[in-house]
Amino acid sequence: MTAHKQQMEQQAKRPLRADTERTVQTILEAAERVLAADPAATMGQLAQAAGVARTTVHRRFATREALLDELTGWAARQFADAVDSARPDAAPPLVALYQVTANVLRVKTDWSFAMNRTADDAHPEAARIHAEVRATCIRLFSRSQEAGVLRPDIDLDWTRRVYYALIHEAAKEGAGGGDTDSLATRVVDTLLRGAGAPAGLAGQTGI
Amino acid sequence: MTAHKQQMEQQAKRPLRADTERTVQTILEAAERVLAADPAATMGQLAQAAGVARTTVHRRFATREALLDELTGWAARQFADAVDSARPDAAPPLVALYQVTANVLRVKTDWSFAMNRTADDAHPEAARIHAEVRATCIRLFSRSQEAGVLRPDIDLDWTRRVYYALIHEAAKEGAGGGDTDSLATRVVDTLLRGAGAPAGLAGQTGI
DNA sequence: CATACTTGCATCACGTGTGTTGCATGTCTT
DNA sequence: AAGACATGCAACACACGTGATGCAAGTATG
Numbered sequence: 001m002t003a004h005k006q007q008m009e010q011q012a013k014r015p016l017r018a019d020t021e022r023t024v025q026t027i028l029e030a031a032e033r034v035l036a037a038d039p040a041a042t043m044g045q046l047a048q049a050a051g052v053a054r055t056t057v058h059r060r061f062a063t064r065e066a067l068l069d070e071l072t073g074w075a076a077r078q079f080a081d082a083v084d085s086a087r088p089d090a091a092p093p094l095v096a097l098y099q100v101t102a103n104v105l106r107v108k109t110d111w112s113f114a115m116n117r118t119a120d121d122a123h124p125e126a127a128r129i130h131a132e133v134r135a136t137c138i139r140l141f142s143r144s145q146e147a148g149v150l151r152p153d154i155d156l157d158w159t160r161r162v163y164y165a166l167i168h169e170a171a172k173e174g175a176g177g178g179d180t181d182s183l184a185t186r187v188v189d190t191l192l193r194g195a196g197a198p199a200g201l202a203g204q205t206g207i
Numbered sequence: 208m209t210a211h212k213q214q215m216e217q218q219a220k221r222p223l224r225a226d227t228e229r230t231v232q233t234i235l236e237a238a239e240r241v242l243a244a245d246p247a248a249t250m251g252q253l254a255q256a257a258g259v260a261r262t263t264v265h266r267r268f269a270t271r272e273a274l275l276d277e278l279t280g281w282a283a284r285q286f287a288d289a290v291d292s293a294r295p296d297a298a299p300p301l302v303a304l305y306q307v308t309a310n311v312l313r314v315k316t317d318w319s320f321a322m323n324r325t326a327d328d329a330h331p332e333a334a335r336i337h338a339e340v341r342a343t344c345i346r347l348f349s350r351s352q353e354a355g356v357l358r359p360d361i362d363l364d365w366t367r368r369v370y371y372a373l374i375h376e377a378a379k380e381g382a383g384g385g386d387t388d389s390l391a392t393r394v395v396d397t398l399l400r401g402a403g404a405p406a407g408l409a410g411q412t413g414i
Numbered sequence: 415c416a417t418a419c420t421t422g423c424a425t426c427a428c429g430t431g432t433g434t435t436g437c438a439t440g441t442c443t444t
Numbered sequence: 445a446a447g448a449c450a451t452g453c454a455a456c457a458c459a460c461g462t463g464a465t466g467c468a469a470g471t472a473t474g
Contacts, residue, residue, distance in 0.1 A: 020420080042461060053422045058463065151404045158380075158393065159402045165372040173365075186365065195366045196399025197358045227450075249431060260452045265433065 024060050026050050028071055035071075036113040043067075069123050075107075075114030076126035082107045083133050093144035094188075100140070101167060102184035108171040109180075116168075134160065149192070163191055231267050233257050235278055242278075243320040250274075276330045282314075282321030283333040289314045290340050300351035301395075307347070308374060309391035315378040316387070323375075341367065356399070370398055 030050035034041045043064055047054040061067035086099035108115055121127065137160050144150040150159070170183040237257035241248045250271055254261040268274035293306035315322055328334065344367050351357040357366070377390040 023420090043463090044461080054462095055423080055464090056421060059420085062463085064462075148404050150402050154402050155393075158397075161376050162373065162397055162402065165376050166369065169368050169372050186362075190365075190369055190401065192401050192403025194397065194399050194401030194403075195357050195361050195369065196401075197355050198405075230450090250433090251431080261432095262434085262453080263451060266450080269433085271432075 023052065023056070027052065027057055027060060027067075028074060031067060031071060032075075032111055032113055039113065065122070068117070069126075071114040072117045072123050072126045075111040075117070076123075076129040078107045078111060079104065079115060080129050080133055083136055088136050088140045089143075093140065093147045093149045096140055097144065097149075097191075098184055098188050100137075101187050102180055104167055105171055105174060105180050105183055105187070108167065109174050109178075112171060112175065137163070159191075163187075166191055230259065230263070234259065234264055234267060234274075235281060238274060238278060239282075239318055239320055246320065272329075275324070276333075278321040279324045279330050279333045282318040282324075283330075283336040285314045285318060286311065286322060287336050287340055290343055295343050295347045296350075300347065300354045300356045303347055304351065304356075304398075305391055305395050307344075308394050309387055311374055312378055312381060312387050312390055312394070315374065316381050316385075319378060319382065344370070366398075370394075373398055 027046065027050040031046045034046055034049045038045075043057055044054050046067070047057045050057070057067070061070065082103035083100055086096055086103050088096045088100055090096075091099065138156055141150055141156050141159055141163075145152050145154075145156075166187045170187050174180060174183050234253070234257040238253045241253055241256045245252075250264055251261050253274070254264045257264070264274070268277065289310035290307055293303055293310050295303045295307055297303075298306065345363055348357055348363050348366055348370075352359050352361075352363075373394045377394050381387060381390045
């Protein structure tokens with residue numbers, strides 16, 4: 001499916017010169033790296049970072065938009081894989097929550113630009129994938145409620161957005177090769193317990 | 208102080224033609240409005256939104272950068288005012304926390320672009336203000352810990368970043384003129400309690 | 415070795431945004 | 445009414461990024 005995948009497979013099965021599709025991958029990786037630092041980077045900068053000429057980039061991607069779309073599509077797929085591989089619909093809620101968090105953190109630190117890119121209506125596939133992941137997340141939260149892990153009175157969508165924000169924040173911290181597992185633990189812990197002291201303690205003189 | 212403020216006061220005290228500084232304000236407000244929707248908006252679009260000619264904008268702001276700096280400085284000041292007016296160093300922690308949240312949410316919904324703009328090293332004043340607010344926030348959290356509102360074992364800076372993220376998320380929701388007070392309540396509640404059920408309940412079969 | 419293919423390089427056209435300038439017009443002050 | 449000042453408008457030069465093209469050189473395939 002998806003024009004992109006077809007293109008890649010077609011190139012892959014053709015026993016041609018050598019590394020045409022490897023060039024594509026190199027360009028995309030370099031683009032992600034550079035764009036993460038400067039979202040307004042020019043095609044020339046992306047090409048230089050990839051170690052190829054600017055014209056070569058244009059040979060692979062007709063327009064700059066096409067390159068960006070390719071990136072977002074790729075990131076979206078990695079995102080979905082990270083979530084799905086944590087068995088969010090099968091594993092016990094807390095386990096799944098932790099596993100999903102850790103997996104997503106791993107990919108998000110490496111694809112910060114492409115993943116934060118709002119897939120708008122420009123890239124319908126990425127939009128669909130993100131919507132699907134969102135639904136999976138809500139299902140997981142719903143299961144968590146039933147299991148007594150999450151409070152029954154919370155707004156699931158608000159909780160999901162908070163969850164995303166926490167992951168985003170943790171990913172920023174772990175950009176420099178941090179410990180993904182401890183970050184995931186912190187994210188889940190913060191999501192579940194917050195930062196407040198358990199109610200009914202001594203110092204509760206605040207209000 | 209700050210070149211900017213001097214300029215404004217100078218213009219204000221001069222009983223000149225009429226609304227020169229009002230024009231400046233109009234332009235900045237329009238710029239904020241437009242840039243919030245499209246950060247890459249051109250000077251022409253900003254001018255049109257402000258109801259003036261593009262050349263007039265250039266008469267007030269030498270370069271586009273100057274305009275953006277002005278915006279960020281203005282927003283930073285509003286930000287600091289919103290925090291300070293909540294008496295974060297004097298009021299009881301919980302009260303201050305709620306008040307700060309509500310105040311910041313109010314300004315953030317109206318200055319989403321300028322406030323999210325990282326003041327880098329380009330605008331030293333804005334950077335200083337943000338650093339100051341950050342310190343105030345940490346102090347408030349520290350007081351909250353001593354008062355038993357926040358757990359003693361949490362990372363204050365991580366908590367601050369989570370707090371910022373929650374406000375950011377709530378501001379997105381309230382952009383369309385939402386109820387600031389209820390949003391503030393939700394933010395504080397989420398920050399303190401998180402989304403998890405109190406430990407030691409029945410369904411805690413997650414792990 | 416000959417062929418097919420890709421790459422790099424230089425170049426060009428094009429569009430767009432920026433910043434400047436000169437001039438005519440309008441408006442407020444004195 | 446006269447002067448001072450700000451505005452709108454039109455035009456301009458300039459820089460930059462994009463996308464396309466032609467050509468020479470290198471490399472793998474037959």
